[in-house]
C-alpha cells in the first residue's frame with residue numbers, strides 16, 4: 197500500500213468520532229518520525245519508556261504498535277536525495293490521527309524551508325500547545341521556579357513564520373517593492389534596492405480559533421487567566437488585531453464582561469464558578485514579567501513567532517528545553533514533538549536529555565485517554581530527577597548529581613516505575 201512505510205500487522209488505527217473524541221483501540225498504531233541530529237538518540241529512548249509505562253499500567257492488555265514514517269534527512273536516504281517530506285508521510289499523519297516526531301533540521305538562510313512548519317501547515321495543526329511546569333529538584337536560574345506554571349497556546353499556521361518571503365535582489369522582491377512603492381505609496385522601506393522582504397499574515401479567523409482553544413483549556417482545567425501576548429502597539433493590524441479579536445471573542449463566545457471599562461475582561465468558569473480573567477501583555481514587557489512575576493500568568497495565547505521565543509524562554513525558567521514538551525494540534529489530528537531542535541553538536545553521542553520527547557509522549561498518552569500510563573511517566577520523571585541521576589544539562593548545575601547518558605536516563609526512569 198505504501199512505498200516505504202511498513203504497517204504493523206498487530207495494530208489498529210485510532211479514529212475520530214463525530215463529536216471529535218477519539219476511539220482508541222488497545223493496540224493502536226502510532227506513527228513516529230525519528231528526527232534529525234539528536235532525534236536518533238532520543239526517539240528510541242522515548243519509545244522504550246512509553247512501552248514500559250504502558251506495560252506497567254495495563255499489564256499487557258494495551259500496547260502501542262509503533263510505525264516508522266519518514267521526514268528530513270532520513271527520508272532523503274529512504275526515498276531519494278530530494279524527498280524531504282514524502283506525500284505518504286503526510287497521508288499517514290492525517291489518517292492515523294495521533295503521532296509523535298523528533299526534531300528536524302532547518303538550515304539558516306538558504307536551503308529547504310522548515311519541514312516542521314510545513315507539517316503544521318499541511319495538516320493545519322493550528323495550535324502549538326506547550327505546557328511549562330516545574331519538576332522539584334531541577335536546577336533553575338530562578339529562586340522560586342515552582343511559581344512558573346504556564347501553558348502556551350502558540351498560533352501555528354500564520355504570522356511571519358509562514359515563510360512568505362522574497363530574497364534580496366530576486367525578481368520577486370523587485371516586483372513586490374515596485375508594487376508597494378508605486379501603487380501603495382509606501383515610503384518606509386529604508387533600502388529598497390537591497391532589501392529582502394517577508395509577509396506577516398495574521399487573520400481574525402486564525403486568531404479566533406486559537407484563542408477559543410486557549411479559553412476552553414482554561415475552563416476545562418480551571419485556570420485563573422488567559423493572557424494575549426502581542427506587539428500590537430507597533431504592528432497594529434496584525435499583532436494589534438490579534439489582541440482585539442481575542443478580547444472580542446472572549447466577550448462574544450464566553451460572555452466575558454469588561455473590567456473597569458476594559459480592555460481586560462472576565463467571566464465565570466461555567467464548570468467551577470471561579471473567575472477567569474482575559475488580559476493582555478505587550479511581548480517585550482511580558483518577557484520581563486515572566487521572570488519577575490511568573491505567578492501572575494497561567495494560560496498564554498500568542499502569535500507564532502512570539503510563541504517560539506516565549507516557549508524557549510519559559511522552558512529555561514524551569515530547567516531548559518531538555519524537558520520542554522509540546523503538541524501540534526488541529527481539531528482532529530495531533531502530532532506531538534519536543535520543543536527543542538536537533539542540537540547537532542550532540543548528535544549520535546547518546547548524551548542529551550530525552551525528557552522533552554518523553555514528556556511529549558506523556559501528553560500523547562493523556563490525549564489518548566491512557567492516563568494511568570501518563571501518570572506513571574510523570575512520577576518516574578519526578579523520581580528520576582529527585583534521585584539526581586540526570587543528563588548533562590541538569591548534572592552541570594546540580595550539586596551531588598550523577599551524570600547519566602540519554603539512554604541511561606531512560607533506564608533510570610524505567611527503574612523508577614518499579
Ligand SMILES: NC(=O)C1=CN([C@@H]2O[C@H](COP(=O)(O)OP(=O)(O)OC[C@H]3O[C@@H](n4cnc5c(N)ncnc54)[C@H](OP(=O)(O)O)[C@@H]3O)[C@@H](O)[C@H]2O)C=CC1
Pocket residue numbers: 234298299300301302303312516517518519533534535536537538539540548549550551552589
Ligand atoms: N521542532 C523542531 O523540529 C525544531 C527544530 N529546530 C532545528 O534544530 C536545529 C538546531 O537548532 P538550535 O537553534 O541549535 O536549537 P536546539 O534546540 O537544537 O539546541 C539549542 C541548545 O539547547 C540545548 N538542548 C537542545 N536539545 C536538548 C536536549 N535534548 N537536552 C538538553 N539540552 C538540549 C543545548 O544547549 P547546550 O549547548 O547548553 O548544551 C543546545 O545546544 C536547527 O536546524 C533548527 O531549525 C529547532 C527547534 C525546533
Ligand SMILES: O=C(O)CCC(=O)C(=O)O
Pocket residue numbers: 300301302310311312313504507535537
Ligand atoms: O522549524 C524549525 O526548524 C524551528 C521550529 C521551532 O523552533 C519551533 O517550532 O519551536
Ligand SMILES: [Mg+2]
Pocket residue numbers: 504505507508535
Ligand atoms: Mg523554537
